Amino acid sequence: MVKVESTLCSQEIVEKKTDLSEAARIHYLTPENTEFALTEGKLLSVRVDGELYPVVYLHCSFPHSNKRMFISVRTSENQEVGMVKSLDEFPVDIVRLLDEQIHMRYFAPIITKVINIHEEFGYSYWEAETTAGHLQFTVRRGGGNVKMVSSVKVLITDLDGNRFLIEDVNQLSEKEYRMVEMSL
Amino acid sequence: MIKKNMKTLPEELKGFINQSGLQEEKILYWVNCDRGIDGGFVDTYVILTEEALYRLSNGQTFQQEKTFKGFVSKTVNKDLKPLEMNQLKIERIGIDEIHSIQVVNLIASGMLVIKAPNERAFASFTNGNMARAVKLESIFSKLKKNESIQFQKEWGEEEDAAACPHCGMIYPEKGRPVCPKCLKRHAIFTRLLGFARSYKKSIFFIVLLMLLNSATGLAIPYFQGTILFDQALGGTGIFAGKIALVVGIIIFLRTLSLLFGALFGTMNAKLAANIVFDLKTNIFSAMQRLSLSFFQKKQTGQLMTRVNNDANELQHFFIDGIPYFIVNAMNIVGITIILLIMDWKLTLICLLPMPFVILLIRWVFPKLWRLGWRRHRRVSILNSIISDTVQSARIVKAFGKESVEIDRFQKANLTFSDVEQKFNKMNSTIFPIINLITQIGGILIWAFGGWRVMHGDLSFGEIMSFVTYIYMLFGPIQFMNNIAGWWSNCMSAAQRIFEVQDAVPDVSEKEDAVHLEKMRGEIRASHVGFCYEPNKPILKDVSLHAKPGQMIGVVGPSGAGKSTLVNLISRLYDVTDGEILLDGINVKDLTAESLRKHIGIVSQEVYVFMGTVAENIAYGNPECSVEEIIYAAKIANAHDFIEKLPDGYDTMIGTGGYSLSGGEKQRISIARAVLHDPNILILDEATASLDTETELQIQEALESLVHGRTTIAIAHRLSTLRNAHYLYVLDQGKVVEEGTHEELMKLNGMYKGMVQKHEDALKMKEVI
Numbered sequence A: 001m002v003k004v005e006s007t008l009c010s011q012e013i014v015e016k017k018t019d020l021s022e023a024a025r026i027h028y029l030t031p032e033n034t035e036f037a038l039t040e041g042k043l044l045s046v047r048v049d050g051e052l053y054p055v056v057y058l059h060c061s062f063p064h065s066n067k068r069m070f071i072s073v074r075t076s077e078n079q080e081v082g083m084v085k086s087l088d089e090f091p092v093d094i095v096r097l098l099d100e101q102i103h104m105r106y107f108a109p110i111i112t113k114v115i116n117i118h119e120e121f122g123y124s125y126w127e128a129e130t131t132a133g134h135l136q137f138t139v140r141r142g143g144g145n146v147k148m149v150s151s152v153k154v155l156i157t158d159l160d161g162n163r164f165l166i167e168d169v170n171q172l173s174e175k176e177y178r179m180v181e182m183s184l
Numbered sequence B: 001m002i003k004k005n006m007k008t009l010p011e012e013l014k015g016f017i018n019q020s021g022l023q024e025e026k027i028l029y030w031v032n033c034d035r036g037i038d039g040g041f042v043d044t045y046v047i048l049t050e051e052a053l054y055r056l057s058n059g060q061t062f063q064q065e066k067t068f069k070g071f072v073s074k075t076v077n078k079d080l081k082p083l084e085m086n087q088l089k090i091e092r093i094g095i096d097e098i099h100s101i102q103v104v105n106l107i108a109s110g111m112l113v114i115k116a117p118n119e120r121a122f123a124s125f126t127n128g129n130m131a132r133a134v135k136l137e138s139i140f141s142k143l144k145k146n147e148s149i150q151f152q153k154e155w156g157e158e159e160d161a162a163a164c165p166h167c168g169m170i171y172p173e174k175g176r177p178v179c180p181k182c183l184k185r186h187a188i189f190t191r192l193l194g195f196a197r198s199y200k201k202s203i204f205f206i207v208l209l210m211l212l213n214s215a216t217g218l219a220i221p222y223f224q225g226t227i228l229f230d231q232a233l234g235g236t237g238i239f240a241g242k243i244a245l246v247v248g249i250i251i252f253l254r255t256l257s258l259l260f261g262a263l264f265g266t267m268n269a270k271l272a273a274n275i276v277f278d279l280k281t282n283i284f285s286a287m288q289r290l291s292l293s294f295f296q297k298k299q300t301g302q303l304m305t306r307v308n309n310d311a312n313e314l315q316h317f318f319i320d321g322i323p324y325f326i327v328n329a330m331n332i333v334g335i336t337i338i339l340l341i342m343d344w345k346l347t348l349i350c351l352l353p354m355p356f357v358i359l360l361i362r363w364v365f366p367k368l369w370r371l372g373w374r375r376h377r378r379v380s381i382l383n384s385i386i387s388d389t390v391q392s393a394r395i396v397k398a399f400g401k402e403s404v405e406i407d408r409f410q411k412a413n414l415t416f417s418d419v420e421q422k423f424n425k426m427n428s429t430i431f432p433i434i435n436l437i438t439q440i441g442g443i444l445i446w447a448f449g450g451w452r453v454m455h456g457d458l459s460f461g462e463i464m465s466f467v468t469y470i471y472m473l474f475g476p477i478q479f480m481n482n483i484a485g486w487w488s489n490c491m492s493a494a495q496r497i498f499e500v501q502d503a504v505p506d507v508s509e510k511e512d513a514v515h516l517e518k519m520r521g522e523i524r525a526s527h528v529g530f531c532y533e534p535n536k537p538i539l540k541d542v543s544l545h546a547k548p549g550q551m552i553g554v555v556g557p558s559g560a561g562k563s564t565l566v567n568l569i570s571r572l573y574d575v576t577d578g579e580i581l582l583d584g585i586n587v588k589d590l591t592a593e594s595l596r597k598h599i600g601i602v603s604q605e606v607y608v609f610m611g612t613v614a615e616n617i618a619y620g621n622p623e624c625s626v627e628e629i630i631y632a633a634k635i636a637n638a639h640d641f642i643e644k645l646p647d648g649y650d651t652m653i654g655t656g657g658y659s660l661s662g663g664e665k666q667r668i669s670i671a672r673a674v675l676h677d678p679n680i681l682i683l684d685e686a687t688a689s690l691d692t693e694t695e696l697q698i699q700e701a702l703e704s705l706v707h708g709r710t711t712i713a714i715a716h717r718l719s720t721l722r723n724a725h726y727l728y729v730l731d732q733g734k735v736v737e738e739g740t741h742e743e744l745m746k747l748n749g750m751y752k753g754m755v756q757k758h759e760d761a762l763k764m765k766e767v768i
């Protein structure tokens, strides 16, 4: 969707787009109408057009292809307060705040070094160095538990649904890549 | 690691709690919150007592190591530091200060948010602790409401963190006490051989024929070498000069050997087919036992194909693997003995290159295997693109995306052929090298053997026999080397098959379950609550009553939980709260068979299994007659289209077979229910994928079917429900309205709105 938009140019399509967004009635949050703040309890609150939402959470529409675009701001009852089209519209300190909140929600250890992947009877046992320390976890084979979510990024989901990421498969050594490849 | 999954608090923590005056008896519940709120892994405990909520943490220090469920590290807990007591920080918040505790779902983890009085992120945990956190939330709310907390029950209800007694690994799948680590291949093999037990006689003959085949085969080189050259041609011994006789014997032996080989081959193929047939029958009957959720999880088509493929692989192994393994083993032993008897020194010399060959193969095979896997993956990608495009041809066309699809295919195809080439190149360079090395053995014999012949230690005939035997040895050895990999592949295939066979249904029958021969068909659901995943309730406090023979309508927006409700009635899942009674008996106390026999479902998601149309209709009642199948099809309005198919009721449908339209599949599943003839009929948007005209036709059939049965009908089109005795309106998992059609119309609520919308839509249609 992101890509399509950037290649749109003909007048006709642009018009159609506006129609669609009108119909969808998305409320965009901009620095002008929105005030984000961190609460004492380390949660995010937002004031939109004067109305205060004491606790909101950020949901990325494209958590894999682009975390910084189309962020849905929702209450804990899953009501959408509005959408942030692009993080960069906001001043730096707010961006930092939102980034932290996104990180809180989407936190997944990033694998920096695959030490060993050992396969047995439909399960693979992973041992890796990650940004969150030395981890060992078990992945059920097949069913898309290890999958490419972009051209370079690999998402690994373990038995409990815990997530681990390889940011760029090209950064892996030949040996690591071979091990990962066999589980894809 | 193992410690963390235990139901009791870690020892160190207990000591600490006692020191800090927090008596253990007062503890209601605790959760290990292993995730830092800002990321990273920590070791925090949240403990709920009758008076306060405690948070024990060692500050902001992240753990350097973490082992998740299912993994047993070889360096067990060696480096794991115990909780450092002196650094432990304890925080206490009195129950009175806390308004509420809420579990917030994050991605792959969760967070406890407390309101005291403002919201505050209290602790965070990974998915594995979600169930406990949710429990803490519910215990707290009970505590707040001064409800009694059933101590023992709350603790005992904990999921069994059953671990393998051998290696301590947590069973990776809940409710399936199979440890993939300790499950040994030879055990699978033995189990597989168990299927051969009923064919003892043929196995005896097959082995006998194998022996004869080997024996005759082994005698030939002796006749060809020693006897032909040394005796017949050399003019010594009993066969001196009798060339024709010797040649005759050789030809006779060869024919005999061939004959034995052919005989055991055919007998064996038959045996293997029988064994695999037994295996498949076994699995398919095991599948019937399993609940729908098993199929929902595994996707029927894929599962069936996989089982079929695995079974074929095993069949292949039975025909070409095991028997040749035995033959080759016999040959190796036989030949080695003969060689050693003939000349042990020469034997040892020519076996010299063997270790090199084996080393080379060991080195090359993993590479080849990896390339093979890469190729396999590319092929599957290619195939899925093809099937995708074919299946969605209409959509692709409608959106004008043909060129995009072609590009996609082109790209996949290119990478495939690239991998394919690499694989072939490897294949074609490595084998000549292996052969070359093997040949060296032959050359060595000629060199040393020739030398000994010249010295008169050995006759020319003997060396001829010797060389032939040596060459006969290489084949079996290579085979043995290959079979190791093949064997472990086949054992994985067998394991996958047994997995289906061993799969434990989500809901299991009680040991003293009641079997109901007859059922009146009274349904009563009281205060039913249900969630598929912890903390995501789908049904909340739903009550419903259907008298025998009544037709009950359930309406509501999609996603309201209507299908979930009927799945609970037929016990595809178990309720989380409340109970469901059929004829006054809790469904949990009934046998699966009585449920299956008396409840028929025509669901919104139609399942078509791989098999013929007739088999699909007869699914549930395999022993019914052909007429019954046709009657059922006729009632369901399926007969006409089935007759139109070239292969009629024998048309293969399902994965890889003839593809039916959604409406056609739906009619087949209605026919299935008609044939099933249950006392309780559940129609879950049974006519949703049919056009109005067909729907009207089937409506009549269904009305006759509904007569005299308790029916629960879920429908989008409200006109289908006009005959219902009583209606329930479901929204977001709750019953929001209930009553007869008239009563609900008077209410002027959600139901009336839906009816009006429906009528408007109909009017629109008329206008068009």
Ligand SMILES: Nc1ncnc2c1ncn2[C@@H]1O[C@H](COP(=O)(O)OP(=O)(O)O)[C@@H](O)[C@H]1O
Pocket (backbone or CB within 6 Å): B296, B532, B533, B538, B556, B557, B558, B559, B560, B561, B562, B563, B564, B565
């Ligand atoms: N097998 C499942 N696992 C998890 N969630 C499910 C499953 N089946 C249905 N749900 C969820 O339960 C909710 C109710 O679904 P369902 O009962 O099918 O609704 P309805 O039939 O009223 O349209 C939906 O939000 C759906 O996403």
Ligand SMILES: [Mg+2]
Pocket (backbone or CB within 6 Å): B559, B562, B563, B564, B604, B684
């Ligand atoms: Mg439904």
